[in-house]
Amino acid sequence: MIANLAFYLFSFILLASAVMVVTSRNPVHAVLFLILGFVNAAVLFLLAGAEFLAFILAIVYVGAVAVLFLFVVMMLDVDFSALNEGFQRYAPVGALVALIMFAELTFIAGTWVIAPAGGADRLFPTPDNVTNTVALGQLLYTSYLPLFQLSGVILLVAMIGAIVLTHRDRKRSLHQNITAQHARTPAQTLAMVRAPLGEGVALPEKQPEEETL
Amino acid sequence: MTPFWATDIGILILSIVKTLALVVPLLIGVAYLTYFERKVMGAIQLRKGPNVVGPFGLWQPFADALKMLMKETIIPTGADKLLFVLAPMITFGLAIIAWAVIPVNNGWGIANINVGVLYLFAISSLGVYGVIIAGWASNSKYAFLGALRSAAQMVSYEVSMGFVIVTVLILAGSLNLNAIVLAQKHLWFAVPLFPLFVIFFISSLAETNRAPFDLAEGESEIVAGFFVEYSAMSFALFFLGEYANMILISGMTTTLFLGGWLSPVPFLPSGVLWFLLKVLICLFVFVWVRATLPRLRYDQLMALGWKVFLPISLVYLVAVAGVMEYAGWLPNA
Numbered sequence: 001m002i003a004n005l006a007f008y009l010f011s012f013i014l015l016a017s018a019v020m021v022v023t024s025r026n027p028v029h030a031v032l033f034l035i036l037g038f039v040n041a042a043v044l045f046l047l048a049g050a051e052f053l054a055f056i057l058a059i060v061y062v063g064a065v066a067v068l069f070l071f072v073v074m075m076l077d078v079d080f081s082a083l084n085e086g087f088q089r090y091a092p093v094g095a096l097v098a099l100i101m102f103a104e105l106t107f108i109a110g111t112w113v114i115a116p117a118g119g120a121d122r123l124f125p126t127p128d129n130v131t132n133t134v135a136l137g138q139l140l141y142t143s144y145l146p147l148f149q150l151s152g153v154i155l156l157v158a159m160i161g162a163i164v165l166t167h168r169d170r171k172r173s174l175h176q177n178i179t180a181q182h183a184r185t186p187a188q189t190l191a192m193v194r195a196p197l198g199e200g201v202a203l204p205e206k207q208p209e210e211e212t213l
Numbered sequence: 214m215t216p217f218w219a220t221d222i223g224i225l226i227l228s229i230v231k232t233l234a235l236v237v238p239l240l241i242g243v244a245y246l247t248y249f250e251r252k253v254m255g256a257i258q259l260r261k262g263p264n265v266v267g268p269f270g271l272w273q274p275f276a277d278a279l280k281m282l283m284k285e286t287i288i289p290t291g292a293d294k295l296l297f298v299l300a301p302m303i304t305f306g307l308a309i310i311a312w313a314v315i316p317v318n319n320g321w322g323i324a325n326i327n328v329g330v331l332y333l334f335a336i337s338s339l340g341v342y343g344v345i346i347a348g349w350a351s352n353s354k355y356a357f358l359g360a361l362r363s364a365a366q367m368v369s370y371e372v373s374m375g376f377v378i379v380t381v382l383i384l385a386g387s388l389n390l391n392a393i394v395l396a397q398k399h400l401w402f403a404v405p406l407f408p409l410f411v412i413f414f415i416s417s418l419a420e421t422n423r424a425p426f427d428l429a430e431g432e433s434e435i436v437a438g439f440f441v442e443y444s445a446m447s448f449a450l451f452f453l454g455e456y457a458n459m460i461l462i463s464g465m466t467t468t469l470f471l472g473g474w475l476s477p478v479p480f481l482p483s484g485v486l487w488f489l490l491k492v493l494i495c496l497f498v499f500v501w502v503r504a505t506l507p508r509l510r511y512d513q514l515m516a517l518g519w520k521v522f523l524p525i526s527l528v529y530l531v532a533v534a535g536v537m538e539y540a541g542w543l544p545n546a
Contacts, residue, residue: 074345
């Protein structure tokens, strides 16, 4: 009974926050509602008995992806009046896109066939009484190993692409060469001098490796 | 007829009682951690620390709490009111709810779930939101700078922390925290994984924004970082949240590396006192580090996380996995 109530509660929050993502005026609020949506989706996974997926969703999407997303959105300098101005102009295009999407979804839903044995699978989310972490691992690292590795390679390529696009050598930036600093001895950096009264000391000549530090 | 404790209402009441039994000592612990820190730092710096309120200054935490409650809550103009109030609650709440899975004694955790480690990791990765939301909602540049620094820092150190945890999981063969502690019956994981233990501890300093990684606060550069605009109770919640996080991360270190409640002395019984002792030692090191080390520069902090810790933990993970596989030591193999 409690599980059912919890399901409806969290589904309601999930749908409500999904609506708020598209309707809130402030982009930061929209991202925060998106995060709330992720959290509720994770809870729904948990209620369905998929605890591994639930926490991975929380760690990856909420803990990492959404943080960076929020990061970017917060730094945008949004002019709210300019946002409202464009609404009239873009409304017809938006309505057209929405209409096309709706039509496509209707076509798909009309021809959707549910596998006859599907209901039975749903009753046993994990096979043979192993925990679903073990079950997922056994599938991923045996039958689907090539696909799993391939997705890793795709992510790697995407990462390299992002680095290549944003990396530029800033000639003016100052870098610290930690190894060179650690390799210095007191003899190279310190000189004990006794300054005679009224004469001061002569400055030592600059060490050549000081340029690289 | 099922017994009362197995009915829905019975389970609910039992959970509430268990939660109170954990949270009340925890909150008292958080209050006295502030006292502990001030006393230890005082001793290190040849001062006395708090010694006026009550015997040995023992009532100091309560005096501080009363002072905080009496102060006025100020919400800055242009702040996002709801988020501004919500942020400290998120920080403090997350530090408390993570305790649900930590086993303080054999089977004493409130929720002994299959994926306890993932739960802990998920909750600790949510901790960054309290900081970011506080920084953004304050509508202040210092707060925002602090929040940006802290977000980048927490996300960076989480990566190597994740690899360290995965290595522990390979040795333990389970995601259940109770099972992880029991797997350390003969040898604490801190011994074979000593480099990773050090990395985990340093990363946890960064994760809790403690010195020498307290750039998020950086009083000398950005006033107090993300909570510069907070006052009274909302400030107190951030403050207590930081200390609750310290206790939590010490509890995590104890569970993952120091054998939890298990007794290191063969003829003494294991129990919750051992857990407390180990947590206390970790906390002492936290305070010790704060009193002795200067703050890192921001680029040094990032370089340490990405260029030192990440490669070491990655290589160690692969090496441990390889050794375990070829030596046939993998649990449940």
